[in-house]
Structure formats: structure tokens, C-alpha cells
Amino acid sequence: MSSDKTSGGLRSPFRRKLLLGMAALPALTLLPRGAIAQALATDAVNTTKLAVTDSTVKVGILHSTTGTMAISETGSVQAEKLAIAQINEMGGVLGRKIEVIQEDGASDWPTFAEKARKLLVEDKVAAVFGCWTSASRKAVLPVFEQYNGMLYYPTFYEGLEQSKNVIYTGQEATQQILAGLDWVSKEKSAKSFFLIGSDYIWPRTSNKIARKHIEKNGQKVVGEEYFPLGHTQFNSVINKIKLTKPDVIYASVVGGSNVAFYKQLKAAGINLEKQTLMTISVTEDELLGIGGENIAGAYACMKYFQSLKNPNNEKFVAAFKKMWGGESVIGDVTQAGYLGPWLWKLTVEKAQSFDIDKIAVASEGIEFKEAPEGYVRVHANHHLWSKTRVGRARMDGQFDMVYETADLIEPDPFPKGYQ
Amino acid sequence: MKQAIQSGSPFRVTGEMAGVLLLALFIVVVLPLGLDTFRLNMVGKYLTYAFVALGLVLCWGSAGILSLGQGIFFGLGGYCMAMFLKLEASSPEATKIQSTPGIPDFMDWNQLTALPWFWEPFHSLTFSVVAVVAVPALLAFVVGLAMFKRRVGGVYFAIITQAFAAILTILIVGQQGYTGGINGITDLRTLKGWDIRTDEAKLVLYFVNAALLIGCILLCLYVRHSKLGRILVALRDKEDRVRFSGYDVANFKIFVFCFAAALSAVGGAMFTLQVGFMSPSFVGIVPSIEMVIYCAVGGRLSLLGAVYGTLLVNWAKTLLSESFPELWLFAMGALFIGVVMVFPNGLAGLYQQYLAPHVKRALSRGRTIAPAPASATTSAIVPPHTAAD
């Protein structure tokens, strides 16, 4: 018990070095096993029978590696693995190496729920990094709440959710949307907007918030259209856009529809250098499929771009490319995925415990200063304070950042007046 | 000879009953003893698909009507159940942070301020349970009436049911204020106050599901052994002859289609109860056609085969997707092709061909009367060329 107090009193980097140094001492190997553990008694940091031993801790990665969502989720898996590898290199969490159990959600929501249950019940992992679509998150949420697990969810999403058992490392809708709209209104003197999205919850909720904000500012929404996922014929709506002549096309089209949408826009003679288009659904990942020549000139509203100029990001991009190849691109969600393991590590060290209940409480106020997007902090509502940035798509598949908010924006998953 | 006819081929009936008993033993005793709660819950989920496969055995195997839209009925049954559970989970106290407490969360997000009228009756468990069977059966009745009375059949029927599956998916996804959209209806908690998420509840639900499945198999056996069952086989072979024997063929097709729909719906409802949510991803084209393969692998003519087929395919799917995710689609594709080209009568066919003779011999050794060689009639293997014509 007393040793627990001692180690608690040490600042973590120092303790880590100390431990590493100690482990290197040959004499130490003669000591009974319990001697090392005493420094960080497993019984003390893990009171809920998680898969934590004296030297390792198990975590889960739960993404789709097969099926339609595989392509979107691959980046997150890579980022999470990179973060975990880096943490392990630095000595792990509370001196314990992270072991990853990866499960495939197979783009199928019940499979996600099933695998989440497996990770929590059979593998007893201390944290899970995963999920991408809202549907998969909704499917696993009851599982995490029932078995008291901890999920780090990387995707920007529609909000309207908050759970003790989830840390949302991507932006919720108001964070992503409002600042961008304000910027485009000011910068482009935009008065009219045309909202177009794929037909499911995220675009619809996002556009609802956007519409409220636009109308609040005394501007006008001249059209709002939704198309089934996978739709590839946008000529009719493009005609409508041409007729209504909006100042801004506000797009939240996802997946395969994206490619068709931008190709047909371009073919219809809508030049994105002249016509302002702002999207909240195109990251560097999507750009690759759409092709720079089809979308160059469009504005994307995100919290992270691969081209961000800061030392953290340069280090991150270099490490990512070293691990996963020089061809790889890093989008907003990939970066948010990278935050997950780090935030968890910091929280565990703050709480001096792997216990979920303690992590849930300790999360508030956790700061990650080395985040590639810059400084982030966890809010009491388990979302992140973060900046919003606007980038302009280039021919080569990257974005030029043209604007970033001065301050961190407070996450507000249940925005009053926008529901 | 005459004796054998009049008693309706005794060997077949006892043989089938033995098969059902064996299956029941397997599901109710062997699996629960051999698997932990987690795996057992997965098997429970698979078994809900077996209801769909049973329906397909009657509809497709017996009557030759291939529906590529069984997911519609599975989904509708599941949604009816989910609506009840969601309302129970959305009590004013549980949802007091919403702008309109007392309605499901997704409605609140979509600015609905009152429960839509068609949700109202789902406050009642009795109504919901009736609706689980009645709503899909009614839809099947309307579709069947429109199609079979107009003599739409075969390939056309298959394609149109597939289009229906596409339509329903788009509708559910698009009308998210009323349906929960692509996320589906999630976070279901209790059934009349009984928490369905606990391990004990899951165990209980597993046995309820197993009992229902066995019950449905017996029901299907009854239908099959009735004259109606023989008429179905007859109209698969020679529809005109049945018609000119004084039967209104369309009515029989409508019946079997509705029956299959109702079975699927029961599966859907049990799925919702065991998994804790329902979403449009079970309604669409892909799950619907996958359900056909469960039936085909088991043997499109065999009720018991369909259950084993469902278990086998899903078990293989879980196994492969856990260890070799890339191989899964290859395996599934190969399964479709193989089951059509190499063993069109599925597991049941293989059993009949290789194992059954031995089993029969072993069984009849102790008997005084040998079974009549031609007694295996409706359950016999249909040569491939007639199986789907």
C-alpha cells in the first residue's frame, strides 16, 4: 500500500525512466517477481479484473477491416497502432506494455456489438479504440454501458450523445459547422446556401444545425436535398443549383456518391474556383478517390489537415509515413484516431488506475499538448476542445489551410437552439 | 403395400420426428453445455436467421417461389418488437433531458414533438406481439395478392421482391424521424421491466428462441405433410395441372409466401430481443440474398437442413472473418456457386445420399417391417433440373 503512495507521488516521466533504469539492473532479476510489481501494484491499479498484468495491459481496436467501410476505417486503425507503438516505445502505460487485440466489425453493426462484447467480456480490455460510423457507435454504446468499458471514438459526428463510457476525439457537429459558416459568410459575403447531403443521420443533423445557424444570421437556405447512399446521378440537383444560384454549396455527400457528385459538378461547368463550395465530408482520404482535378478549389471544414504547419504535426506525419508507407494520406479522422491511445495513457497516469470509473472521471481536463492538430483538452462532456479549420482543396490531393479559429471551441453535443 | 399408403409412410414420419428431437437436443442441451454465454448468444442470433431459412424451404424449396426479399419481413418483425422495447426504454423519466421527454431519442433529435400515430399502439405488448406476425404477413399478403393473381412468378418475382427490399431500405433510412434512420432503433433495455441485457436474460431468451424454433419446425412439418404441402410441390412441378384440377393456385402461393413472411418475422423479433437493436442493414438486398444461401446450403427441401445450414454458414462466417477476413467473400461466393452446381440439395442432400442408407439399415435391423423403398416422397431428393424450374 505504501509503495502505491510513493509511486503516486512521482511524476510520470521521471518514474518511467527510473523504472527502465531499474529493470536494466541485472541485480534486480534476482528479486522475487512481486518486487517490481510493488512499485505499481496491479491489484491497486486494476480493481475491476481488467486484462492488466504486471507487465502488460490489453486494449482493443474495433474497426471494419472488411466490407464497405474498410477503406474509411483503415486510416484510424493505422493511426491507433502508431500511437500505441509510440507509447510502448516510451515504456507503456504505468510501466505496462500495451497489447492490442484487433477485431473486425466487418461494416456490419451487429458484428460491432458482438465484437465489442467479446472484447469487454472475454478479453477484458482496458480500453477500446474504434468505430467509425454513427450506426456502429450506436450499436456498441449499450454494450459499453452495460459492461462498463471505455471507447475512444475518432469520427466527427452529429452530436446528440454523451456517455460516461465514450470519449469522442472527433468534433461534434456544432464545432465543425458553426465557425466554418461564419468564416464563409464573412469571407465570401455569402447570403444564400444550398445544402446537399447523403440521406442518413449525420448529414441531416448537420444540415439542421447549419440551417438554424444560417437563418439565425439572416441568410437564406435556397435548397436542401438528400440522396440515398451510393447514389451516382446528380444532374438534376446540379440543375437546381444552377437555377437557384446559391452563394455557397454546402455539401455532406459521403462515400462513392462523392466521386460522382464532384465529377458531375465539374462536367456541368460549375467551376469551384468561382462557385464557393464548402464540404464537411471530404478529408484527404476522400480527395484521393475524387481526384484533385475534380474538386480543387472547394473548401473543407475540419479540425485537422495533413498539411498543418507545426512541429507536432511534422513529427506525426513523418512517423506515420515511416510506419505505413510514404504514399499514405492522413485525414481528419485518422488524426483523431491517433489522439485516442494518447489521451487514454494520459488519463490512466493521472488516475493512477486502469479502472473505467476512475478514467471516466479523470478524463475531464486531460491535456494533450503534443497533438498533431495542436493543443487539445477533454471537456467534462467527454468531447474535446479543439480549433476549427478551413482548408482549400489542391490539385495534388492536399488542403491549404486558409483559416483557423483563434481559440479552442467548446464542444456542445446538445446545442441549445439548434435542435 | 396398401397398408403403407394408408398409414402415410410410417418410417418417414418417425424418422423426421427423430431428426427434430436430435436437433432439439443439439440446440437445447449440447450447445448450452458446450459454449460460454458469449458464444451461445451468438448462436442464438444465428438461430433467428434459421426462421427465415425455414420459410424459404417451404416457399422456395416446396413451392418453387424464390423470394429475394425475406429480409423485409425479418426486418419488419424486428422493427415491431424494437418499437415496443424502444417505447418502454423512452419513459419520461429516462428521457427527461430531451426537449420532448417520453418519445424515443431519435425522434427528439429530429424535432418530432409528439409520438407519431403509428407508434402509439406499440405501447401495448399484446399489440406488438400480434403486429410482429401480422404486419409482415399483411405486407406479404398484399404483395402476394398483387403478384400471384397477376401470375407474376419465377425470376420476375425474385427481382421484384429484391426491388421491394431496396425500396424499404431507402424508406427506413430516409424517414429517420420515424424509424431511427440508418442507425436503426438502438439501446433497447427492458421488456415489461425485465432487463434483457443481462447474461441471465440472454440465456432465457436463447431457450425461448430455441423453443419457438422447434415449434415452428413442427408447424412447418405439419404444413408439409398436409395436402397443402403436396399441392405446393405439385404446383412447383406443373402449375397448370394444379389449376386445372380445380385449385386457385394464386391463393396457395399467397399462403405460403405469407407463412414464410410470418416465420421470418418471428426470427426478426427474436433477433431484436437478443441483440438489443434493429437496423435497416437487415432489410436490404444483401442480407436478403444471404438468407437464401443459408437455406440452400442446408438443402432447399429440408427443414432440418435449413437450420443446420444457417448455423454452419454463420459459424463459418464468424470463424473466417475472425482469422482470414479477406477470404470470407471468396468463401461465400464459392458457397453460392458450389451449392448450385455441385450439391444442389445441400447438406440434406449429402446426408440422404451418403448417410441415410446406413442409418436406415441400422434402424430397420431392429424392425419387423422394412420401410417401403418408395416411401421417401416429399422429402426425397429432387433432381436438379426440376428443383427450380
Added chain:
Amino acid sequence: MSNPTDYLLAVEGLTVSFDGFKAVNDLSFYVDANEIHVIIGPNGAGKTTVLDLICGRTRASGGSIKFRNKELTAMKEHEIVKAGVGRKFQNPSIYDDLTVFENLEISFPRGRSVFGALAFKRDAEVRDRVAEIAEMIFLTDHLDQRAEYLSHGQKQWLEIGMLLIQDPELLMLDEPVAGMSVNERKKTAELLNKIIQNRSVLVIEHDMKFVEDIAHRVTVLHQGKILSEGSMERVKNDPKVVEVYLGH
């Protein structure tokens, strides 16, 4: 339309066209009670189409078909069957996957509704009737056999048996002896002679020997129209008939 008649079957002004081609053109003929009426004619004369029209398989473009003064053209197939018209197809149309017993049982006129069929019991009445018919069609020893394995002739008999069990007032047979061996043909003629007692029969047949044996009256069709009608004797000597049909 027309007045009630004493005929069992009265076909008047019957016409049907397929994309402008008139397969049956303003055809009228009558069948008396207990009459054996044979339709002959060259290929494509519209013989089978006439049977199709009567039993409701094809819808007429014009004209009327009255069976015991009931208009058949507006009725559905199964209603026509219930009214007392039975029809045998040109190719033996039986259920390969069912046994002979089951084939006959399905045609037994009881439990023809969906729920009737569900509740149908194989009682003594059914078994006796099936046994009776099976004996008549020489298949008593094959009752438990899958119909698929019957010989061609046996299949024809089975289909005739399936009609008999319905006990129709009007029996329509499309080439009942086609493709049969001499022996089978003899037995079939014997069978037909037995079953045509107490009912009317409308037969399509090419085999003149057979027609001569059974026909009370013969109608010769040619290009959808009646070429000649009357007793076999009369028809045989009609020069028009000789020219288009019997001559070669």
C-alpha cells in the same frame, strides 16, 4: 347473348387472335350430353387452342362458351373445373415428385381451398376412391411409386385417372393415345370406352383408326374455322376434308 340451349356445351362465334393472327375464327359447335365429340384437323388448325379457350387457359377475343348455360369465358380456370370441365394436356402433365397415390389424391375434389387443404384428412373415402380409380387406370401396383418413374403410357393413364377422380361432366382429352405403344393404345381405347360412359367427352386426336372407334360426332378444323362436321362417315367422304387433311 344467346338463348339457353339444351346442349351441354355450346360454343358460339368463338374468336381469338394472337397479334392479328386469328388462331380461332368465329367458331361454333355444340356438344350433347353423353356425346363423344372428336376434333380433328391438320397441325396449326387451332384444335388445342379451342380446348385452351374452353378451360380458360387462353382468353377469347370474342364469342361465347356456354357449359350447361353458364358462360365460361368470364370464369377463372379453377371455377371452370369446379363447374365440371376436366382437361388432359397433350403432354402427360403429372407431378413427377409425388407418388401415384398423391397425384390422384390431389385431384380428389375436396379440400380445394387453402385451409381446406390444410385440414384435409386422408380418410377411407379418399383411399377407396383412389384405389378404385387406380384399378381402372391399371396402376394399382404402382400407387407408392414416384410418378416420375412411370412409363409414358402409364403417365397418360395417370393423368386420365386424375381427371376421372374429379368426375367431370365434360372431359377434354388432347391426343390421349399419342406416343403410345400398340399394346398401350389398345388398353387406352379400352379405358376410354369405359370412362366415357355417363359423360360427354371432347377429344383431339390424329389417329383415325382410334377416332373411328370412338367418335359419335367429328368436327374438322382448318385454319381456325370449321371445315366439316358430322359423323365420321360423312366427314371422311367430304371432299374438302380429303383435300386438306386426310388425303395425304
Added chain:
Amino acid sequence: MFEGYSLAELGSIFAMQGFAGLILFSVFVLMALGLAIIFGQMGVINMAHGEFMILGAYVTYLCSTLVSQHAPALFPVYFFVAMILAFIASGLLGMLVEWGMIRFLYKRPLDTLLATWGLSLILQQIFRSVFGAREVGVVLPDWLMGSVAVTDTIEVPINGLFVMALTMAITVVIYVVMFRSRWGQGVRAVMQNRTMAGAVGINTEKVDRYTFGLGCGIAGVAGSAFTMVGSTGPTSGQLYIVDTFLVVVFGGAQSLLGTIASAFAISQAQSTMEFFLSGSTAKVLTLLTVIVILMLRPQGLFVLKVRR
């Protein structure tokens, strides 16, 4: 419905909508022609039709990448080469599939449906393994981009015009091949009476193989053309299959003219409804209308009444 638009605007709406409908029409015709031959003439349900299209699209993508890397001078015309290669690739694969699978399944249409669905799954996974799961884009030559302004408000995209021209050309070629050539005569003879055609010396097996290959080849060309308007991913093909089948069935399976007419009706209906209603609603209504009409007229729009 029309409020808020001036008369002149309405005029342009209808003109441009009509044109949007025509592009959709071309797309439908391209998709459906191959299927109409395979399903209508041979009675085979090819659920892998979409994957044959995507194969064509990937071939085009490969050409685009290779040409831009190794022979940039040829870039403006690579598209025509790509289409020919797409036709050959899909056609050859089609013939292989016919030889290895389909020929055992004639007369079992529902089984071809399941088997070809299996094939489609396998092809999807092959695409994913070879080309990656990410959607790929094809770079178009400059002359195919942009639009022609007819009036101030009416603009016509060039790639749309190209697709339409291509559709017309292919339709004419197919018409000539199927109805004017000796080979087409042979195909139709086989489909109408296999035994008799065999008896008069037509090699029916060969005819089957080439017909199936032709249908798949056309799918490949369609896929190639789609790279101009849509995306190419391993599962893109599945998106088209239901629509395509409805077009063919709605037109009356045996009639090429019917296929074209039904593609026209469906595309115009969908495109017009899309303008006035939301995209999802338009899609649902179009599908429902087609189904209802099919129920009233199960044989499709154009069909010969035949004597049974």
C-alpha cells in the same frame, strides 16, 4: 410545385432536366443492353452484371494511369482504346464464365441467379485485393470536360453528350449485329428453338458462349463510359444491378426496343421527380411505379403475344 420560378426559368428547367434525363437514359441503356441480351435472349439471370461493368471501369482506370505515365501524347484519345480493351476484357471473362458455369445451368434461371451472385462476391473481393478498397478516379482528357452553353441558363455537359453519342453508337451496332447479321440470325434461331437450330448445323454451344460474351463485353464498355460520370470501387457494381434488372424486365425481356423504351420512361420519370421531390423520394416512387406497372402488365411493356 412551380411557384418561385419565372416562366423563362421553368423553360430552362425543363430543357436542362430533359437533358439530365437523357444522360440518365443513356446510362440506363448502356447498363441494360448487355443484360437484355443475356437475360432476354438467353434467359440467364446474371447478377454479376454490375461486376462486369466495374471490370470495364478498372480497365479504363489502368489505361488512364498507364497512358498518362508512359505516353502522355496519346492521352486525348486513350479513352477509345480503353473502351475496346474493356470490351475485350469483360467479354473474355464472360465467355470463361459461360464455359465454366453458366452452360450447366441453362433452364435453371433461379439457380443462375444464385451462382452469379456468388461470382459477383468473388469478383468484388478480387477487385478489392488488386485495386484496393478505395474508389479510384479516372482522369479524363480535357476535351471531355466542361460544358457547352446553349443559352444563358442552359448548359450541356460535354461528357454527357459523349455518353449519349456512345450509347447511340452501341445501340446501332447491337441492332445490326443481332438483327442484320448472319450471326445474329443464328443467335435468335438458337434462342427460339435450340434443337432445330442445332439440327440445321448451328453450333449452339458456340452461339451461347459468344452471346454471353457479347453481353458481358457491352457491360464492360458501359463500365468504361461510367468512369466519366461516376465512381469506381469494388462494390460499385452492386448499386446498379436492381435498377438494371428493372429496366430490362419493365421493357419486356425479349425486346431490345422495349429495353430502350423502358430506360427512357424510367430515366425521365426519375429525373423529373428528382427535381421536384427529394432524391430519396424520387427513387422510391420510381421503383414503386415500375413495380405496380409490372404487376398490371407482368410481361413488360413490349412483348409479343404468343400462342402457348
